[in-house]
Amino acid sequence: MIEWAPDRPRWKQVADIVRKRIADGTYAPGTRVPSVIQLQAEFGIAAATGQKVHRALRDEGAIYTEPGMGSFVSKPEKPA
Template structure:
């Protein structure tokens, strides 16, 4: 479980965890990332918060969503 930082929005903290998992190869390119429901369950957050996680990662270009199939890793984040 994550230890929440009080001054950082929870969706950003969860996005950081998913970003780290992408970077370390836990979620390689073109593999499915946890769904909104799975994120909500794993991190004990609201589904609306989990949706923000997906939206943020999509905005960064790290994941893409295929309607009816789920969200997938686009590429690992650039280092540096």
């Protein structure tokens, strides 16, 4: 069970957990990340909260979405 920090929005806390899982290899580059529905089930959050998580991770480039396929971990950018 997650102990929610009362001073931070839940979507930010869930996004941090997903980021950590990406960083530690739980979600490897190119693999699917949990859908909004899966985030709802795992964390007990609303669909809108799960959508915010996905949007934030997409906006920062951590994940990308393939329409009709799902969301996947972005491959790390190679240094120039």
